[in-house]
Amino acid sequence: xxxxxxxxxSKHISATLIGESxxxxxxxxxxxxASANQVSFIGSSxxxxxxxxxxxGAVVINENLKHLVSGEIPLLxxxxxxxxxxxxxxxxxxxxxxxxxxxSPQAYIHPTARIGADCKIGPGCYIGANTVLADGVTLYxxxxxxxECQIGTQTIIWPGTVIRxxxxxGAYCIFHNNVSIGADGFGYRPAEDGSGLVKIVxxxxxxxxxxxxxxxxxxVDRAKFDSTxxxxxxxxxxLVQIAHNCILGRCCIMAGHSxxxxxxxxxxxxxxGGSASIKDHTTIHSGAIVAAGxxxxxDVAAGKTVLGYPATDSRAKLKEWAAVRKLSKG
Amino acid sequence: xxxxxxxxxSKHISATLIGESxxxxxxxxxxxxASANQVSFIGSSxxxxxxxxxxxGAVVINENLKHLVSGEIPLLxxxxxxxxxxxxxxxxxxxxxxxxxxxSPQAYIHPTARIGADCKIGPGCYIGANTVLADGVTLYxxxxxxxECQIGTQTIIWPGTVIRxxxxxGAYCIFHNNVSIGADGFGYRPAEDGSGLVKIVxxxxxxxxxxxxxxxxxxVDRAKFDSTxxxxxxxxxxLVQIAHNCILGRCCIMAGHSxxxxxxxxxxxxxxGGSASIKDHTTIHSGAIVAAGxxxxxDVAAGKTVLGYPATDSRAKLKEWAAVRKLSKG
Amino acid sequence: xxxxxxxxxSKHISATLIGESxxxxxxxxxxxxASANQVSFIGSSxxxxxxxxxxxGAVVINENLKHLVSGEIPLLxxxxxxxxxxxxxxxxxxxxxxxxxxxSPQAYIHPTARIGADCKIGPGCYIGANTVLADGVTLYxxxxxxxECQIGTQTIIWPGTVIRxxxxxGAYCIFHNNVSIGADGFGYRPAEDGSGLVKIVxxxxxxxxxxxxxxxxxxVDRAKFDSTxxxxxxxxxxLVQIAHNCILGRCCIMAGHSxxxxxxxxxxxxxxGGSASIKDHTTIHSGAIVAAGxxxxxDVAAGKTVLGYPATDSRAKLKEWAAVRKLSKG
Numbered sequence: 001x002x003x004x005x006x007x008x009x010s011k012h013i014s015a016t017l018i019g020e021s022x023x024x025x026x027x028x029x030x031x032x033x034a035s036a037n038q039v040s041f042i043g044s045s046x047x048x049x050x051x052x053x054x055x056x057g058a059v060v061i062n063e064n065l066k067h068l069v070s071g072e073i074p075l076l077x078x079x080x081x082x083x084x085x086x087x088x089x090x091x092x093x094x095x096x097x098x099x100x101x102x103x104s105p106q107a108y109i110h111p112t113a114r115i116g117a118d119c120k121i122g123p124g125c126y127i128g129a130n131t132v133l134a135d136g137v138t139l140y141x142x143x144x145x146x147x148e149c150q151i152g153t154q155t156i157i158w159p160g161t162v163i164r165x166x167x168x169x170g171a172y173c174i175f176h177n178n179v180s181i182g183a184d185g186f187g188y189r190p191a192e193d194g195s196g197l198v199k200i201v202x203x204x205x206x207x208x209x210x211x212x213x214x215x216x217x218x219x220v221d222r223a224k225f226d227s228t229x230x231x232x233x234x235x236x237x238x239l240v241q242i243a244h245n246c247i248l249g250r251c252c253i254m255a256g257h258s259x260x261x262x263x264x265x266x267x268x269x270x271x272x273g274g275s276a277s278i279k280d281h282t283t284i285h286s287g288a289i290v291a292a293g294x295x296x297x298x299d300v301a302a303g304k305t306v307l308g309y310p311a312t313d314s315r316a317k318l319k320e321w322a323a324v325r326k327l328s329k330g
Numbered sequence: 331x332x333x334x335x336x337x338x339x340s341k342h343i344s345a346t347l348i349g350e351s352x353x354x355x356x357x358x359x360x361x362x363x364a365s366a367n368q369v370s371f372i373g374s375s376x377x378x379x380x381x382x383x384x385x386x387g388a389v390v391i392n393e394n395l396k397h398l399v400s401g402e403i404p405l406l407x408x409x410x411x412x413x414x415x416x417x418x419x420x421x422x423x424x425x426x427x428x429x430x431x432x433x434s435p436q437a438y439i440h441p442t443a444r445i446g447a448d449c450k451i452g453p454g455c456y457i458g459a460n461t462v463l464a465d466g467v468t469l470y471x472x473x474x475x476x477x478e479c480q481i482g483t484q485t486i487i488w489p490g491t492v493i494r495x496x497x498x499x500g501a502y503c504i505f506h507n508n509v510s511i512g513a514d515g516f517g518y519r520p521a522e523d524g525s526g527l528v529k530i531v532x533x534x535x536x537x538x539x540x541x542x543x544x545x546x547x548x549x550v551d552r553a554k555f556d557s558t559x560x561x562x563x564x565x566x567x568x569l570v571q572i573a574h575n576c577i578l579g580r581c582c583i584m585a586g587h588s589x590x591x592x593x594x595x596x597x598x599x600x601x602x603g604g605s606a607s608i609k610d611h612t613t614i615h616s617g618a619i620v621a622a623g624x625x626x627x628x629d630v631a632a633g634k635t636v637l638g639y640p641a642t643d644s645r646a647k648l649k650e651w652a653a654v655r656k657l658s659k660g
Numbered sequence: 661x662x663x664x665x666x667x668x669x670s671k672h673i674s675a676t677l678i679g680e681s682x683x684x685x686x687x688x689x690x691x692x693x694a695s696a697n698q699v700s701f702i703g704s705s706x707x708x709x710x711x712x713x714x715x716x717g718a719v720v721i722n723e724n725l726k727h728l729v730s731g732e733i734p735l736l737x738x739x740x741x742x743x744x745x746x747x748x749x750x751x752x753x754x755x756x757x758x759x760x761x762x763x764s765p766q767a768y769i770h771p772t773a774r775i776g777a778d779c780k781i782g783p784g785c786y787i788g789a790n791t792v793l794a795d796g797v798t799l800y801x802x803x804x805x806x807x808e809c810q811i812g813t814q815t816i817i818w819p820g821t822v823i824r825x826x827x828x829x830g831a832y833c834i835f836h837n838n839v840s841i842g843a844d845g846f847g848y849r850p851a852e853d854g855s856g857l858v859k860i861v862x863x864x865x866x867x868x869x870x871x872x873x874x875x876x877x878x879x880v881d882r883a884k885f886d887s888t889x890x891x892x893x894x895x896x897x898x899l900v901q902i903a904h905n906c907i908l909g910r911c912c913i914m915a916g917h918s919x920x921x922x923x924x925x926x927x928x929x930x931x932x933g934g935s936a937s938i939k940d941h942t943t944i945h946s947g948a949i950v951a952a953g954x955x956x957x958x959d960v961a962a963g964k965t966v967l968g969y970p971a972t973d974s975r976a977k978l979k980e981w982a983a984v985r986k987l988s989k990g
Contacts (some may be wrong), residue, residue: 027533028555072828077707084598085614086519089531089554097477097495098440100460106438107490108783108801109767110758123438123474124454124784126801126819129758140458141438142492142784144472144802144819144837147757158473159456161491162802162819162837162876165757174529177474177492177510180837180876186897186915189746196911197892199834199873201749203687213529215548216492216510217569217838219876219898219916225688226747233526237516238549239571239589240900241934251526255516256549257607258569259899259917261934268883274571274591277627277917277935277953292591293607293625293639295935295953309639309953309969310981314879316988320528321640323988328646328653357863358885419861419884427807427825428770428789436768452770452800454784466779469770471786472804472822484954489786489804489822504859506875507804507840517783542858546822546840546879547899563856567846568879568900569919579855585846586879586901587919587937594676604901604921605937605955623937623955623969639969651970656978659985 001026002092006058009039010076012091015060020073021056027092028085031056037089042069043081055202085132097140106142116153134171146182152210170210170232178220180223182206185244187224200224200253202244214238217254231268237269249286258290267302276311331356332422336388336470339369340406342421342646343414345390349404353387357422361386369418372399373411390414427470434471446483464501468529476512482540494552500540500562510549512536515574515592517554530554532574545570545586560599588620596630606641661686666718669699670736672751673744675720679734682792683717691716701749702729703741720744755799758959764801774811776901794831795934803847805840812870822884830870832894840879842866845904847884860884862904867891875900891928907944920948927962934973 003024011016026037031047032283034040034056041060042048048068050061069075078084085321099120106123109140113127116134122141127133128195132143134153145151145163157163161175164182175181187200204223209232214220222228223246228244233251237240241259249268257275260266262276267286272278276294284290285302295309307314308321333354338345356367361377362368364386366515370486371390372378378398381389389398391399399405408414416611436453439445443457445533446464450562452471457463464483475481475493478503482501487493491505494512505511507634517530534553539562541628544550552558558574563581579598590596594608602608606624614620625639637644638651662804665683671678685805686697687755687787690708694716701720702708708728711719720736721729729735738744738753764782767774773787775796787793791805795815805811807824812831821835824842835841847860864883869892874880878900883886888904893911896902896958901919909928917935921924925944932938943963944950955969966980967974 007732019340030556031368033556064500083519086517086530089533092533093531094496094533099958100440104438108956109406110760111533124474124802126783140474140476142454142798142802144784146755146800146819158494158508159476160820160838161492164818164837177494177875178490178508178512178838180820180898183836183876183898184834185806187746187894188895188913189743196871197895197913198746200746201747201753203752203754216551217508217511217547217877217899219837221876222900223750226690226693235516235518235527235573237406238510238513238551238573239547239569239899241897243898243916246509247508253518253527256591257587259935275589275605275935279952285904287376290608294566314983316985318985320988324650324654324984325642325646327657327987328650330653363886394805407784413849414862416847416858419863422861422863422885423861424826430770452776470804470806472784474699474800488824488843490804490820504844506843507824507879508820508838519809541856543844545846546843546881547838547877565848567901568843568881569877569899578815582849583857586903586921587917605919605935619961622939644721647775653980654980654984655972655976658980 002094003037004091006074006076006104009058009088009091013060013076013078013087015076015078015084016063017074017076018056018066019072020075021057025057028088029056029249031059039076041081041085042087058090075322106138110147122159128165129159150180164206166205166276167208167222168205169208170212174206174213174236176216176218179214180217181208181214182222183219185221185224185228187244187262204228204245206230209250218242218248237274243280298322331575332424333367336404336406338423339388339418343390343406343408343417345406345408345414346393347404347406348396349388349402351387355387358418359386361389364604369406371411371415373415382641390418400437437469440477452489459496479512482547497538497552498535499538500542502541503538504543506544506546506548506568508547509544510547511538511544512552515547515551515554515558517574519593534558534575536560539580542566548572550576573610585622597603663697665736666750667826669748669751670716673720673736673747674736675736675738675744676723677734677736678726679718679732681734683719685717688748689716691719699736701741701745703745720748765801770807782819788825809842818876824866826865826882827868828865829873833868834870834873836874836878836898838877839874840877841868841874842882843879844883845881845888847904847922862903864888864889865913869910872896876903878902880906897934903940913953928931 006021028040030120031054032052051069058074102118104123104195107125110129124142128147131149136154142159146165155173160178167182175277186201188197214236215238220242221244231250243262245263248266252270254272255274261280273292278296284300287303288300289305291307294311297309305314308317335641336351359368361380361384370386381399386564390441406408434453437455440459455471458477462481466484469484472489476495485503490508497512500581512513514532518527544566545568550572553576562581573592575593578596582600584602591610595613603622608626617633618630619635624641626641635644638647666681691714693711700716707775711729716735756872764783767785770789784802788807790811798859806825816832820838827842834844844862848857874896875898877933879902880902882904891910896918903922905923912930914932915934921940933952938956944960947963949965950958951967954971956971965974968977
């Protein structure tokens with residue numbers, strides 16, 4: 001079991017330590033649930049009232065909240081308790097799942113595929129023709145990578161994920177379970193004989209930058225031509241849809257169940273809230289925020305926050321909601 | 331082919347039988363589609379007009395609707411036809427898919443994993459280090475269970491499902507296809523050098539109670555610390571997102587495409603309608619109902635029904651909608 | 661590398677060629693990104709201004725836009741440039757992923773399964789008891805097909821997809837990654853002892869017609885009894901939910917994240933926009949359109965377009981939205 005002294009913890013987050021303890025600290029927890037060998041935290045004044053009754057062995061607290069608590073539990077004063085907690089969590093990171101052998105004999109690797117040094121490939125994985133894994137790639141069991149793909153160094157792919165032909169994945173990415181990268185985009189044209197719909201061939205691919213994380217059961221479709229692009233550092237949550245020919249800039253965030261229709265462009269640092277959806281061919285410029293649940297039907301200017309369905313400026317939308325409430329009570 | 335006499339069926343649902351039949355009944359169907367060897371049902375007065383023309387061999391009907399039908403087809407009178415039908419369906423349950431061998435030689439089982447008595451494990455399954463399967467667990471083909479997990483007795487897991495490290499799954503659960511349990515929660519912090527986003531390590535796990543059913547392609551993320559908890563008897567539909575540190579009480583229902591953001595708490599017996607989404611850190615108290623499509627942005631009191639986006643008391647929301655309709659018509 | 665002369669391209673789309681070129685054309689691209697060996701296109705007057713500066717080797721253009729451009733780049737005049745582009749894309753379709761052996765020895769095929777001529781089955785696939793694959797079916801790696809299923813001729817199934825017991829899949833279908841077909845519908849009844857919810861057994865199946873395409877991570881549940889039916893030529897995008905006992909007519913389109921609750925009926929040619937959801941037991945009649953993001957709570961007449969949440973006639977809804985905006989501005 002991983003454990004640290006209070007001094008170790010304090011040093012790791014550059015805290016000012018008030019009080020002392022001989023406890024071995026083995027983890028973190030909420031104020032209400034923490035036990036004597038766990039450290040807890042107070043990052044907002046609404047939690048200070050829980051301090052006195054907590055069983056925690058120590059509490060990380062924002063410096064400016066210190067005057068709101070009094071009691072026996074040692075305090076670790078920091079400018080930002082939430083940030084300090086994020087750092088402490090990394091101290092307690094459990095060991096990753098183990099591989100009995102680095103390259104499982106129960107994986108299928110096409111003879112033309114090239115596997116870099118120090119890769120790990122679990123049972124049930126499939127690696128197609130001419131696919132290239134850079135050094136240090138980890139494929140947990142039952143990952144499928146089709147033909148002509150490239151996977152960058154140190155990228156980690158969890159079970160059930162499928163990467164389709166011609167996809168290019170950057171370095172230091174993490175793809176969680178059952179992700180789908182590079183399936184055909186969704187496009188049809190009416191058959192000339194009126195008999196139905198004819199599939200539009202998607203000859204493009206998907207390009208994912210470095211340091212991208214993609215959540216479980218999310219999808220990124222390949223482009224009609226050219227590439228669907230997810231920029232460096234983007235963080236995509238679970239069950240997210242990114243359609244063909246979308247282009248995401250650097251460090252965008254898309255929360256669970258959000259979706260981009262075809263050919264949507266996101267600038268850098270765009271934040272898309274949970275369950276929000278964006279109309280095809282629109283542009284959300286850098287730094288814009290789309291609030292959870294919104295349905296965006298047009299371009300959004302840089303730095304702007306939009307809300308609602310149809311999405312508009314968030315303050316305007318809040319006024320609309322208030323006006324409707326008032327009207328209905330009328 | 332499974333078949334029953336009319337008397338058998340009547341006995342099984344404790345019905346009062348009116349009429350008789352020598353038919354072997356081999357299944358159930360709607361009034362319009364049923365044939366002479368199928369039983370049909372009438373649970374609401376809007377279906378009584380279909381009785382006369384039906385080809386069904388017998389009809390289960392609510393006692394209080396009997397006076398609304400007249401004809402030749404034998405009737406099975408019960409207090410609640412829908413409930414009776416649910417019971418009849420269990421008589422006709424087809425055989426589950428077969429295993430040629432109980433533990434497939436094409437499965438990978440880590441030497442330190444422990445497999446209980448009478449487990450079935452299909453080809454392509456992966457069971458990681460120190461994972462423990464209780465007695466009678468069924469893993470259909472291509473299920474992946476990573477390290478240090480526990481799976482309770484009689485639990486059934488369908489193909490493509492991935493259970494990540496340290497998850498604890500109860501007894502008598504059913505997980506459908508391509509479910510993702512225990513992936514990292516979605517949390518980042520700004521890098522101190524301003525270069526982007528740094529991943530927050532999620533050292534917690536997922537705990538699923540007994541008798542929980544989780545639909546295809548749904549996701550339950552693991553906690554930042556402590557546990558994401560799904561209580562006994564919860565029923566989760568397809569494509570549902572349950573984020574890190576959510577806590578669901580007993581017997582909650584979440585319909586398709588619904589989602590809980592991080593640290594949402596549901597009491598007991600909460601019902602979340604399809605495509606509804608719930609803001610992070612909110613609490614939906616016991617017995618509350620969130621109507622389909624709603625976007626909930628704050629706590630919901632016990633027993634209350636909320637509707638709309640933003641979600642409010644359902645009657646208030648219906649008034650708002652009516653007021654807007656009236657307003658737009660001038 | 662696939663390449664064509666300008667004359668070849670012109671002939672393929674029956675264009676009127678203005679200008680000439682000795683270039684080998686190796687692909688297609690946007691006006692801004694195209695290089696000298698790529699053909700580009702102008703299907704709307706808003707793109708004509710990009711013509712002069714483009715590096716494209718040729719441009720497909722709507723005949724009626726010709727007078728809006730002047731320059732050196734050869735033109736291919738057609739009635740509809742978007743349609744012509746769709747046809748050109750098929751010329752450049754890359755080779756499909758290769759199979760080292762037609763039927764992988766690393767696939768599991770139950771002894772009672774029947775495999776037609778010219779099928780391809782990748783490593784890690786599972787084919788259950790009594791399942792029948794018609795001629796020319798392609799299963800890419802790690803596809804799972806449970807017992808008693810039928811798969812029609814020339815159907816292609818991509819990795820991670822799971823088809824559950826008793827499903828019947830038509831000919832010429834394409835299922836992308838991690839699709840779930842035939843899991844239990846979502847239905848429960850209160851236990852008589854009040855202890856919780858009892859599962860309703862779903863004895864029905866799924867029937868998918870011919871020429872159906874289903875996107876990554878989408879789900880079609882099996883019926884309580886009878887069948888969930890997806891008609892010929894339907895095109896389903898990613899992350900779509902089709903619940904038990906839904907019936908879709910011919911050539912319906914459902915965009916990403918849309919969902920049908922239980923027992924919804926779609927006529928022929930119905931279009932469901934992205935993230936739209938439809939209440940259980942409703943009927944959307946032939947040719948109706950449900951706009952993106954809508955929440956439909958009642959039947960929709962043939963040919964009608966509905967919008968919003970709650971969804972109503974689209975023009976009426978736009979008036980409601982305008983009225984609210986005006987109201988909020990006082």
